[in-house]
Amino acid sequence: MDGTNRTRLVDYKTEQPTAVALDLVKKLVYWADAYLDYIEVVDYNGKNRHAVIQQSQVSYIHGLAVFENYLYATHSDPSIGNTMDIFKIHRFNTTEPRTLTSLGSSRGAIRVYHRLTQPKVRSHVCEKDPYGKPGGCSHICLLSGSYKSRTCRCRTGFSMGSDGQSCKKPKNDLFLFYGKGRPGVIRGLDMNVKSSDEHMVPIEDLVNPRAIDYHTESGHIYFADTTSFLIGRQKIDGNSRETILKDDLDNVEGISVDWIGNNLYWTNDGYRKTISVARLERASQTRKTLLEGDMSHPRAIVVDPLNSWMYWTDWEEDEVNDSIGRIEKAWMDGSNRRIFVTSNMLWPNGLTLDHGTSTMYWCDAYYDHIEKIHLNGTGRQVVYNGKQLNHPFGISHYRNSIFWTEYMNASVFQLDLTSGDVTLLRSERPPLFGLRVYDAQSQQDCVRVEQGEA
Structure with missing residues (x-):
């Protein structure tokens, strides 16, 4: 068992x-x-x-x-x-x-x-020990072969200790995490295809967690549950689950954490098309709308607090004109708004930044390809347009790899930017939503760079 x-x-x-x-x-x-x-x-x-x-x-x-x-x-x-x-x-x-x-x-x-349908035995190996642990196991005791032998298992997101009984808290240094629907949950995923470690306690009892991000210093995963009209957070060890915003949220499909200013940015594709911000703490008392209007369907958003820019994608449903979809940018206070990328773009979904090379990557669900451009506006090119791309939704970058989710095929893929090889990391039941690389070192390094320059 x-x-x-x-x-x-x-x-x-x-x-x-x-x-x-x-x-x-x-x-x-x-x-x-x-x-x-x-x-x-x-x-x-x-x-x-x-x-x-x-x-x-x-x-x-x-x-x-x-x-x-x-x-x-x-x-x-x-x-x-x-x-x-x-x-x-x-x-x-x-x-x-x-x-x-x-x-x-x-x-x-x-x-x-x-x-009589559940016959008893006088004693079994999964009985509680003097410390109240079943079979001496920290989390779960499972019968193995007979009621006289057992195997210990840890709840999802924890890893087994060397003694085969104790469970260790999740590693919080480097892993993938993604959102999915039916049922709504946010899960972790090891970037090594041969590992089954999830590195975080799943965030469950959601409906459509379409947008996700993280904050290393506090250990929080942030999420927007679009159908439930809320933005919430939970620590990667499963503690401190809370809703931080729930009013005037129509269709939030993009969130981004400013880990230096400790702010949260989000897009809202409702009656009012907006870009808003709030403090990570006391979010409902500190929210402010930065930009409103002149957007069709604002989707993904990423912030670059080192250079004080924010970038967001804007969908267009008119397939006749493929120049309406775009990526815009503005300073993180909402000023100096301008179009960053347009033409040959219709449904730009995921958006991610490589701070090391000052490069932006995005996926387009209409053209089914992944593109990149330097943050100075030069060097735009298609990175990948292979058969695995059918409706890409979330995208994230780490070193020499791009990771993305397929919305309806419910798969997580890894693209090696040097060799062009594509690896299937996980298959799920659809749909899949946003994807992020939880890289604690990247936010710490960026903070040190900022402090050093200051």
């Missing part, structure tokens, strides 16, 4: 297994196949397979349970209406299924509630 020793019990003459149930005493596995219209059984070793019943009456089974001599099943035939039948079948002396009741529901699971 710790996930090891994965074994295939049945791999032929099965099409749509829709329900499964266990006989814990006799060590048998029962399952129903909705396509082949049968209920069959096999032992824990994958042997002695045989049919219990096979007929049209056991098609469309969605739930299955075992108790004593009977199988109990939920059955719903979509051709005869929105009803669900519950019936039982004698599993050793098979007769016609006996219908117990009919319910006004299309499908559902079924369980038998009885103390």
Whole structure:
């Protein structure tokens, strides 16, 4: 039960297994196949397979349970209406299924509630130790092979200590993190494709976390949950979850942390098209709109506090004119606003800066390519337009790599800027949203540079 020793019990003459149930005493596995219209059984070793019943009456089974001599099943035939039948079948002396009741529901699971369905053992290895830890494990104790052996596991975002029992807090130096929907969550991701470490406790119970950023000094991940009309934050160790802004937020799809001034910038694509700012602390009491109007659909935003500029993308839905999409910039107080990049641009999504080389990268979801330009306005060129780009959403840079998310394909890719090689880092269920590299050193280095120049 710790996930090891994965074994295939049945791999032929099965099409749509829709329900499964266990006989814990006799060590048998029962399952129903909705396509082949049968209920069959096999032992824990994958042997002695045989049919219990096979007929049209056991098609469309969605739930299955075992108790004593009977199988109990939920059955719903979509051709005869929105009803669900519950019936039982004698599993050793098979007769016609006996219908117990009919319910006004299309499908559902079924369980038998009885103390005999969860037999006890006198003692087991996951019992709490004198310190209240199950099996001596800091977080999770999982049975391994029998109730006499166990494996310790850590909650997502923590790593196992060398003793195999204790769990260490997340590393907070360098990792990727991204937002996704259905369900809404923000997850961490190691930049080494062979590692499964997530480096942060996931931020859960969200809907559409489309925009994300971070602040190294406080250890916070900031996020805009567009559908919930809020901006919030949580520390990478899972603590201090809070909503910092919730009023007058229509459609926030870009946020950016000024780690030197300790401010948060965001775009708002609502009735009023705006760029706003607030303090990281007491945000709701210190917010101010810096720019309003003359924007179609403001999206991503990044700030460059070392040089006092902010940059943001502006979508245009008119596919006839491909010169309307643009990237603008202004000083971080909202003054000196000007167009930075336009032409051959329609749906500029993600935006990221390489402070070391004074270069900007962005992805365009209409043209399906990644471009770059120097911050002095020269050297614009397409960096990558390969087949992996179908609807890029978030983008981030680290050293010699570009990382991006695919919105509908729900993939995270890495592009090596030297070789041009592309690596798939993770596949998810769609949709995927913003992506950032959490690089604690970059914000610290930038602060030291600023202090040194001062």
